[in-house]
Amino acid sequence: MTSGPVGTPEGAAASEAGPPADGASASYRQGSIDLLGLVAYGELSAFERLAEDASTSPTLADKVQMAAMASGEFTHFQLVSTRLAELGADVMDAMAPFRSPFDTFHRQTAPRSWLEGLVKTFVGDGFAADFYREVAAYVDAETRAVVHTVLANEAQSDYIVARVRAGIEDDPAIAGRLALWGRRLVGEAxxxxxxxxxxxxxxxxxxxxxxxxxxxxxxxxxxxxxxxxEEHTVRMAQLGLAS
Known part of the structure; x- marks a missing residue:
């Protein structure tokens, strides 16, 4: 998920040129598959984390919201799987190279509280989504459309911003800790x-x-x-945290 679209990546206009000539087509196709593999495992990981975070939600309404967010991430995973199949690739094979680095990242950035989990979803996943969009500027239009579709989660962003800001209002002392957490997340990401x-x-x-x-x-x-x-700085400001 992410807080919103970033600016147009440099060279984005080149992505309208269509697939490259035969000499580069194999590398181009594998690059597109790698991008989709990255996104697919990112969505699967997000599903797992949000489902786990739902179990520690402070209210029943939060639990429902987190479960709905998790469900949405799995739907996105299925969309990416479908696009990979259209390219003649298996989603399990496409995700495999990224499992270890992703799992290591998530072990190193395990949240210690429900609010830290929300900040991680907003800041960490948002940073990753911005990176995927940058790379997606260089793939075919169909693949790029799938990437942008699965990364568009404005409703989730609104919910997280509101809940984190409410948490800070209830306990202003946690703002500093969450700000440090956000800085650590972006460094790792x-x-x-x-x-x-x-x-x-x-x-x-x-x-x-x-x-x-x-x-x-x-x-x-x-x-x-x-x-x-720069987009991370904007995202932290939305949460009411210093970057």
Whole structure:
């Protein structure tokens, strides 16, 4: 989930050019599958975490809301699975390279309270969603539409913002702790995004572009990560927390 759309990624217009020539088509296709595998495992992980967080919700209304959010994430997972099948790829195979880094990230950022769990969903998942959108600028229109559809969760964002702000109003002392938590989350998320971009050659190729499909140079990739951090700052402000 995410707090809202980011600005148009650099090189987004190049994504309208269609698939690359035969010489680059295999790498391009695998890059698209890698992106969808990332999104699929992210949605599956979000489903698991939200379902678990529902069990510790402070009110029955919160429990219902969290369960509904979890259900929505699983529906998104199914949408991505369908798109992968259309590309001739199996969702289990596509997710496999990302299971270990994702699970490690979630172990290292296990929330200690229900509110910390909400902040993690809003800040951590929001950062990841912004990264996926940036990469999606370089895939075909059908794949890009699926990515944007599964990442559009404005209603969830409104709920989380309202509940975190209410929690801070009830206990102002927790604001500092939640702000530190948010900063830790974005640091971990930024490191994970950079590792994924570096470790998956086909994703790197997707961002770098092809002869007939311009991509990003190193400076543009650096600016992309700067944009991700800027969006995090906006997201923290929405929660009423210092970034």
């Amino acid at each position: 930024l490191s994970q995004a950079q590792r994924v971009a570096a470790d998956r050659d086909h994703l790197t190729d997707l961002l770098a572009g092809t002869v007939d499909r311009p991509g990003m140079d190193l400076a543009a990739i650096s600016r992309m990560f700067s944009r991700l951090v």
